[in-house]
Amino acid sequence: MRPAHKGLPRRGAWPPLHNRPMPAASRLSPRAIGIGAAVVTVLVWTAFIVIARASAAHSLTPFDIAFTRIFGAGLVLVPWGAWHVAQARRRDPTQGSLFGLSPLALRITAVTGIFGGLGYPLLAYTGFFYAPATHASVLMPGSLPLWTALLAAAVLHDRLTPMRLFGLAMIVLGDLLVGGASLLRAFDGGELWKGDLMFMGAAFSWACYSVVVRREGLDAVRATIAVTAFAFLAFVPAYALLAGLGWVASRLGSAPWGEIAFQLLFQGVSSVVVAGITFTRMIEYFGPVRTTMITALVPGLSALGAVLFLDEPLYWNLVAGVVLVTVGILFGVQRMRTGGVGAAVAARG
Template identity: 35%
Template sequence: MSADTSLATPAPVVAAEPSRLLGAAAALATILLWAIGLVITRFGATAGSLSLWDVVFLRMALPAFLLVPLLFRLPAAPAGRSRGRHGLLLVIIMAGAGLPFMLTGSGGLFFAPAAHAGALMPGSMPLFAALLAVLFLGERFTAQRGIGTVLMLLGAIAVGGWQVIGGDGNTWRGDLMFICAGAMWSCYTVALKKSGIGAWQAAAIVYVSAFVLYTPVYLFWLDSRLLTAPIFHIGIQVVQSVASGLLSMAFYGYAVRRLGAAPAAAFAALTPALTALLAVPLLGEWPEPATWGGIVAVSLGVALANGAFNRYTVSNR
């Protein structure tokens, strides 16, 4: 009996390898799109041809139009949950990944380099998500996640904390905004999990609500340079809005299905280093030595917090 079992096990493993490779490729595509999105947003915020308000508008406009049909397929509140509580979760979803998140994250890129955004936003997201999951979802704070959290805190200090103490211009303002954006996204993640709404429906809620709230204010009261900006600058922001907003969501969902949630999320640890590397040739931004140290610490901390080594540990028991 044992011989038959041993002969039967290799076949599904071999068959599953292409699927896992495709999942890994999708995860890598996701973090590449995230990193490129941060660099392009930083370019739009600092190039001078577009205002920050233009960048935010271009980031949400096309995804909002593409996702409108999904709003007609939103599920009702689950049985046993009051409409008020379900509505509160929807508000948290809209705020945590919608207009407040976009304004905070994009605004931070006006003050601080893309490398800081790549380290502090992905680094703070698992930190706040872990704390909220313990408080509201009853999840346990494991030793591995604790070590990862400490590394993320040390990395954040290395990336931006020392500039707060040293008073290095306005960079610290951007760093603080990145951390706040990470906290907002964490609230969105927990609210999404408790709401039972699908990822695409949540994206529709986020982008359409942001567009509806922001557009009237943008058109009538905010500084717009769209009519004078080069078509190339406008075009790359529109492409980025779809690539880093919608395509990355599709790639990430595929990676989760093929690899599992924790291994797919662990790929986010590559985002800080990749963003910093892309910012060098595309923006001419060279991170300080302390920033590189912080990027390494944040990357390792994100990997630990997301359970990057769980699969390795299990497979070697």
């Protein structure tokens, strides 16, 4: 029997390969995942505002763009949801809902689908046909933390600290600087106020979705699949039928195929599949209020993009609104309680 080499373990002493711990560098921490999700979300949201406003100047109607968003996302997420539910039903036949397309219970699927899958895009896309992207850059990401903080305080019993209240006051002031002028001209025949109200309504709808996600402790992928499955079944067949009968105005039949393909990819895949999962992942780690406040970069970046790419004017009130909203969001982030982060991570574990 040959002696073992000095300093080396005996044969069989090494643990099996699949039981060895992974190197620390190869595992992403929850913090790294949360920050990465935040970066992706901010970039996609910024592009969403600029591209949605540019799309309003082309051949599609707001509901046409919503159709491409929901249909494009459905092409990816509906089959994924069916597979996910089929796997879950092997263990528990009661899992899933919505004809086996949603991995969540029917009530949660409907609530998240109404707010996140239908309310947000329909209000937002319609708003872009009345108001410019510079208004959307302030009013949508700006009023989102306002609505989310108020809803979280009412539903989740989140505490509104003095620092957070100061930040929210800055956001309200910024919103008034941008949207207040258009509301004052509502009776003069202008239509900017319609878009501004729809932008704030879209933010409220997404805030409702955010709070439901946190209250129910929903997984990012499952929540995004459920939202898309509900919107796909509720909107796509109905809109296709109404448009085919000529009961609603649609330009999908006459629009260039290249434009439709682009909308399917960006509005559907990027804005829903990618940003939907990353945004919900942010909620899991940061909580709903802190997540919406991390979007502090979106107002400034999207307003700058509107000026550079859409040649929109940047008046003093818009600049002041962007600054106030950004400052308000940043103040809200500074003094958030860390307990929410730990609770989110614990819920995932």
